[in-house]
Amino acid sequence: MESQDLINIAQEYGSPVYVYDANTIASQYERLVSAFAKAKSLRIHYAVKALSNISVLKLFKQLGAGLDTVSLQEVQLGLAAGVDPKMIIYTPNGVSLAEIEKVAAMGVQINIDNLSILEQFGSKHPKTPVCVRINPHVMAGGNANISVGHIDSKFGISIHQIPHLLRIVENTKMNVNGIHMHTGSDILDIGVFLYATEILFETAAKFKDLEFIDFGSGFKVPYKEGDVSTDIEDLGEQLSERFNQFCKDYGRDITLAFEPGKFLVSEAGYFLAQVNVVKQTTSTVFAGIDSGFNHLIRPMLYGSYHGIKNISNPTGRNRFYSVVGYICETDTFANNRQISEITEGDILAFSNAGAYCYSMASNYNSRYRPAEVLWYNGEAHLIRERETMDDILKNQILLDFKDVAVPA
Numbered sequence: 001m002e003s004q005d006l007i008n009i010a011q012e013y014g015s016p017v018y019v020y021d022a023n024t025i026a027s028q029y030e031r032l033v034s035a036f037a038k039a040k041s042l043r044i045h046y047a048v049k050a051l052s053n054i055s056v057l058k059l060f061k062q063l064g065a066g067l068d069t070v071s072l073q074e075v076q077l078g079l080a081a082g083v084d085p086k087m088i089i090y091t092p093n094g095v096s097l098a099e100i101e102k103v104a105a106m107g108v109q110i111n112i113d114n115l116s117i118l119e120q121f122g123s124k125h126p127k128t129p130v131c132v133r134i135n136p137h138v139m140a141g142g143n144a145n146i147s148v149g150h151i152d153s154k155f156g157i158s159i160h161q162i163p164h165l166l167r168i169v170e171n172t173k174m175n176v177n178g179i180h181m182h183t184g185s186d187i188l189d190i191g192v193f194l195y196a197t198e199i200l201f202e203t204a205a206k207f208k209d210l211e212f213i214d215f216g217s218g219f220k221v222p223y224k225e226g227d228v229s230t231d232i233e234d235l236g237e238q239l240s241e242r243f244n245q246f247c248k249d250y251g252r253d254i255t256l257a258f259e260p261g262k263f264l265v266s267e268a269g270y271f272l273a274q275v276n277v278v279k280q281t282t283s284t285v286f287a288g289i290d291s292g293f294n295h296l297i298r299p300m301l302y303g304s305y306h307g308i309k310n311i312s313n314p315t316g317r318n319r320f321y322s323v324v325g326y327i328c329e330t331d332t333f334a335n336n337r338q339i340s341e342i343t344e345g346d347i348l349a350f351s352n353a354g355a356y357c358y359s360m361a362s363n364y365n366s367r368y369r370p371a372e373v374l375w376y377n378g379e380a381h382l383i384r385e386r387e388t389m390d391d392i393l394k395n396q397i398l399l400d401f402k403d404v405a406v407p408a
Ligand SMILES: *Cc1c(COP(=O)(O)O)cnc(C)c1O
Pocket: 047, 049, 050, 068, 070, 091, 182, 184, 185, 186, 216, 217, 218, 219, 259, 260, 261, 262, 263, 355
């Protein structure tokens, strides 16, 4: 996909618009699969919450992946995309027993992350296979907001509660067929991650009927030059070997599972927005675009960095800009960023816009959520229409106030 293709897409489908390159998604998937080639049985569940368009889910199905879901609705999206329920794992946190029962009844693999629900579910449905989410209390990354395996995290069943977990399994005679962990969003150090996997292996050995061990995700991709990214090939090599050894000790072959989101789709995505106004102030030059944190909230929510290119003027002189949105709140995408000289009307392309971008978009300021386009076989395909005023008004109820006493 060339810059000119992106410009053509913005012209054809309007701005702002998200564009995803199916080739990049496929090659990241292939890269992951080949990294773990030595594992006898491998299953990749794509984490739907990163980018949940049903055409993207179908693409993953075609590639041979399963899905990792965190809500009943994500499960339903997977089914709508034609994914076999057996290829879906459901890893929620803090949801009701009723929702878990609903999903289990669809034939989806459920994953329970607290002892209270585990005991209730096991008592009522001892025959339904259940995976348990363990919290190994390992800080995989540095940022407490995105590291979910540490001691203060709400996720998973603490490794210190394993005796209680085993007692529940024994009392209810329930069927635990999987062990799972998801330590957070950043694997910067493979050594730390492998340390967490040892805790998981030790736990897994205590369960007799396992079919798989799911090591979650946290694969880091570069967002800017010089960023650390997870050395997938090295991790794959080391973990596959260790996993095969575990299977030998365990007495039979089980499946090694992962559930990456960001790694598979982040770099495939571009967010295109048009510059409405170039505003020179006493201290900076603002480039105000036809978007805001209603469409891309990661920079404001997490301080995330997204590369920004002026694809309308790729070879201009670099100048410093603050790129801001049109929301009536501070919504700064980038501060003092060097970008090729911007003229009003230019199209800016944000990179790494595949993961947690559209899926976190909202209607704040009563703006429409953008269109989504999938680029494959050298062509653009619309996979979601831009919203319209009907979407904004849908579900709203206009009262007539006939019977309501309005104070004079
Ligand atoms: C969000 C999530 C993932 C995906 O994480 P990435 O950092 O996008 O790879 C995987 N598993 C679970 C349980 C998650 O909640």
